[in-house]
Amino acid sequence: MTRFRIMTKNMFLQIDTHDNLIVALQPLAKGNRLRVGRHAIELIDDIPEKHKFALKDLDQGDLAVMYGVIVGRANRPIRCGELITTDNLDHATTEYRETHEPYQWQAPLPYPESSTQFMGIRRPDGKVGTANYWIFVPLVFCSNQELNELKKVLPPALGYGSTSRYAHFTEELVKQIKTKGAPVDPVISLDSFDPQPEPLFPQVDGLRFLTHHMGCGSTPDEAEELVELLANYITHPNTAGATVVSLGCQKAEVKALQAAIVRRDPAATKPVFYYDRQSWAEPVDMLEAIIRQTLISLHQANELSRREPVPVSELVIGVECGGSDGFSGISANPVIGRAMDHLVGKGGSVILAEFPELCGVENEIVSRCAEPELGSRFLELMKSYRKRVQAVGFDFDQNPSPGNIRDGLITDAMKSAGAAKKGGTSPVVDVFDYPGHASKRGLNLLCTPGGDVESTTALAGAGANLIIFSTGLGTPTGNPIVPVLKVSSNSDMARRLEYMIDLDTGPIISGKKSLDKLGAELEKLCVETASGSYRAKAVRLNQEDFIPWKRGMSL
Structure with missing residues (x-):
């Protein structure tokens, strides 16, 4: 397992003793002389915080x-102490290999005062469940209009806080x-607005509308994938x-949707109502019928749903x-990753996704697979995905965004090596493709894109x-039905974007808190969020992002 070793008053970090790239934990000036193990280094460039320089x-x-x-x-030749950039370093990874050696892992001891429930x-x-939502699902983009009409009237009428503070201000x-005669009163403030009225059905957390731009004009495989995804949400x-x-x-x-739901829930334990626009003479009649049925269903859900x-x-x-x-x-x-190891223990x-951001750590993941066939399946999915990307003239090395690169992630392999740490160190017990379950x-591996909302x-x-969603630059992404906790990598961003961050791990960089201390804090936050006693910032911001992965061509 990689051990972190911080030296010289937290100025820089050699993550692994085999590394020949060093991370600057704070801005380092050209001419500074540093010692990393047996290596004496004089910096020949200014090294910005988060960026890397050559050890030799x-x-x-x-x-x-x-x-x-x-x-x-x-x-090109890179000198010891030189800044690593896209001009002197290209993406590269090791060749795939399969291993059949058993992976040895021991679950960590529980944190003190760790919750068991x-x-x-x-x-x-x-x-x-960790939340309780009634969802509205369009089978095709043509039905988004009806959902938009319902979204205008139902949440505000039922007290689900959908009245915008900006609408109030306006x-x-x-x-x-x-x-x-003129809007000149400076007393008006957004801070005076409380967007959380008392809901009519307090045991139901809200209504969610899964609008999308798919369902027709696509390949049969893509339509099937959409149906499977929607069935997963309905039976969630x-x-x-x-x-x-x-x-x-x-x-x-x-x-097709009904058949997919039956496969997941043969006993039909959940109410699902279907409305076909072309079967109604007037859309107003259909919408009124939906509203009536929704109120009846919410009353029943409110009576039946209790936390325990x-x-x-x-x-x-x-x-x-x-x-x-x-x-x-x-x-x-x-x-x-540390908190996830405790959960697995x-x-x-745990589900780890974003396969383009596992590029370069494939061999490490294969070595952790509980069964040889899981490693083979993982590599096959990676190869298949990469072929599809290459077929349209691109490759995984183009995954890093300008923001990633600007803040020190120079290659996709560099980004991936850090991204994989979210999965902890436990054995991989299953590998499956989108839109699997x-x-x-x-620890499960799910093949998805690296795009935030698709994933x-x-x-x-x-x-x-x-x-749990880590971010270093600040991303407000949420999900319609699942709480999304935001974990910041640095304290500067956590302070600046406090409204979207649930936990700051920046104290690791400054040396003020340990990995285990913050892992315990994250575990506690997960339990509070799952219990409904803590509302994730993404939920408070009404971040209800939903984008199905479109893998096929439009026809």
Whole structure:
């Protein structure tokens, strides 16, 4: 296992003793003399915080190593103490290899005062939810209009806090124009607005509208994937029931969705109502029928849904990163990984996705697979995905965004080596493709894109009842039905964007807190969020992002 070694008053970090790239934990000036182990280094460039410099001279073609793995190849000679940039380092990884040696792992001892239970919602099918939503699902983009109409009227009328604070602010200014002729009163403030009225059905957390731009004009495989994803959301333990709206002639057919739901819930334990636009003479009649049925269903859901103590092993946590920076892989992601190891040790489940951001650490992951066939399946999915990317003229090395690069993630392999830390160190118990569903306790791998919302959409669909999302630059992404906790990699961003960050792991960089200390804090926050006693910032911000992965061509 990689051991972190911080030297010289937390100025820089050699993550693994085999690394020849060093991370600057604070801005380092040109001319500074540092000692890393037996290496004496004089910096020949200014090294910005989060960026890397060479531990020793590298010739053109030499491999760059971080986290103990290859993360790049020098495209020209790089001098000791030189800043690593996209101009002198290209993406490079090791060749795939399969191993059949048993992976040895021992679960960590529980944290002091670690919780063994949370207050969850036990469903009739045995699954446990961390929230309770009624969802509205369009089978095709043609039905988004109906959902938009319902979204305008239902949440505000039922007290779910959907009245925008900006709408309130605008209304106050309009009143001033009518009475004074100009909106000049400086007393009006957004801070005076409370967007959380008392809901009519307090045991139901809200209504969610899963609008999307798919369902027709696509390949049959893509329509099938959409149906499978929507069935996952409808049968998700955080869903109390669903209203499905279709046009009637779309490729994503109602009968296909019904069959997918039956496969997941043969006993039909959850109410699902279907409305076909083309079967109604007037859309107003259909919408009024939906509103009536929704109120009846919400009343029933409110009576039937209660939280009760359940084992922590019922948690299924999806781990995600977005807007990553040069600290993500040494603070936020290792903290998440440590907490996930503790969850797996208690019998819980973890889902690690974003396969383009596992590029370069494939061999490490294969070595952790509980069965040889899991390693083979993982590599096959990686190869297949990469071929599809290459078929349109791109490759995984183009994954890093300008923001990633600006903040020190120079290659995709460098980004991936840090991103993989979210999965902890436990054995991989299952590997499956989108839009699959996790069925085994332990660490699962789900093939998704690296895009934030496509990946979180897939994680919730795979059964995650909580998502932990690390960010170094600040990303407000949420999910319609699953709480998304934001973990910052650095304290500067956490202070600046406090409204979106739930936990700051920046104290690892400053040396003020340990990995275990922050891991325990994250575990506690997960239990509080799953119990409904803490509202994730993404939920408060109404971040209800839903984007199904479009893998096929439009026809």
